[in-house]
Amino acid sequence: MTIRVVVVEDSPTMRAILMARLSEEPDIKVVATAANAAEGRELIRQFDPDVVTLDIEMPGMNGLDFLDKIMALRPTPVIIISGATQEGAATTAEALARGAVACYAKAQDGSAFKDSRLADMIREAAQVRFQRPAPGAARAPAPAPAAPAPSNVTAMPKRTAPPSLVAIGSSTGGVEALHAVLSAFPANCPPTVIVQHVNARFAPSIAQSLDQACPPRVLIAEPDMPLRPGHVYLAPGDDRHLTVSGSANGYHARLRAGQPISGHLPSVDALFLSVAEKVGAAAAGILLTGMGSDGAQGLLAMHRAGALTIAQDEATCTVFGMPRAAIALGAAGIIAPLNSIPSQLFRMAA
Structure with a gap:
């Protein structure tokens, strides 16, 4: 099976490096590239890719806001491609908390893409399957401590002390x-x-x-x-x-x-x-x-x-x-x- 990828990256140089590197993988195909979130949104809608790689630091709509839209409208496995700055690392951590499945740290000269780590991440991400929530659905709150165990939770005897x-x-x-x-x-x-x-x-x-x-x-x-x-x-x-x-x-x-x-x-x-x-x-x-x-x-x-x-x-x-x-x-x-x-x-x- 060929894994279909949309690359969202504002740097033309990085887009070219990413495409060249991923084209070496026989099971991965970059079906489209985008320079910003607006282009990315249209291409994701058009190609319905298996995985999206997303540069988190982009002009216009930032990567975090774009990630939120992806996860709300068309949940798709997203790998964050992050720069080496402290600000980039903090934004990537926030993206992972919002639903991105993995993060890849890039070098500014593109040399970081020379190993197989990104391709391996894409292969793992392609196995993720999101369940699209029904309209108006929300997570149920955790049950109160005194409530009985939910039916989809296996039960076991109570302990007499909190864990150490x-x-x-x-x-x-x-x-x-x-x-x-x-x-x-x-x-x-x-x-x-x-x-x-x-x-x-x-x-x-x-x-x-x-x-x-x-x-x-x-x-x-x-x-x-x-x-x-x-x-x-x-x-x-x-x-x-x-x-x-x-x-x-x-x-x-x-x-x-x-x-x-x-x-x-x-x-x-x-x-x-x-x-x-x-x-x-x-x-x-x-x-x-x-x-x-x-x-x-x-x-x-x-x-x-x-x-x-x-x-x-x-x-x-x-x-x-x-x-x-x-x-x-x-x-x-x-x-x-x-x-x-x-x-x-x-x-x-x-």
Whole structure:
């Protein structure tokens, strides 16, 4: 199957470089290019592409406003092509929170397109299937802690104490999902550690975006950083695994170099396996939307250690790969829609 792509990029040079690079891929075809949002909107309507690449920094209608229109009128997998500036990284983090499925950091000379990362992102994005909402549809609010579990949530016995630590893994579509989950966390939540598959350039801006939108404090994990209640720690990305060390007297973040695990560095499996070993039954693990199977084996280890384990359900996932793999292993004690995950987590500790 040929993946049909519309490129929206204001720079003629970058458009030419992108077209030349993607034309080398036998399964990818650039069906049209646009210099601005107005052209892009017409071309998306005309060609109905599988994937859109979007330059977020454009004259006229900016990329964020255009992304909102795409997701509202014709939901399509969008990959953000971002510059190297701090402002570009912050805008990209906002785009990921609004529904873009991935981000690619470009070099100004175009050299960043010489590897296969963008083509691989396009292949992953082409597997995303958005459900177009019915007119007037809105997300249902998370159920109150005292309410019975919804029928599409698997149930398990109540825990008698809140988790000592929460570990979360996510990938494609994960930044948007993290906003939904963490915005419902209390300000005094248990220490929470997250591996989100993302380029390290964007991790600080994603942490800042989450920090501004969510009650707990959100920051980038640092080596040997104490993990404190009311704080959420995001893996810095790319070159180090985030794991947990310590004991019930106090847990710490550990960052270590190494080889990819389950194809990723940092890896959700690496985080979950360390939590299963160091925290055990006192922990909770949450596996959100994402391509592949990273996190499935780690969530199974947490489940076997007695931890509370939750997987996002298929209907609310951007990509059901990672949760599906965990569910197939029997690793998920609860399978829940995205908006119910926080209430399920804290209901079990009520």
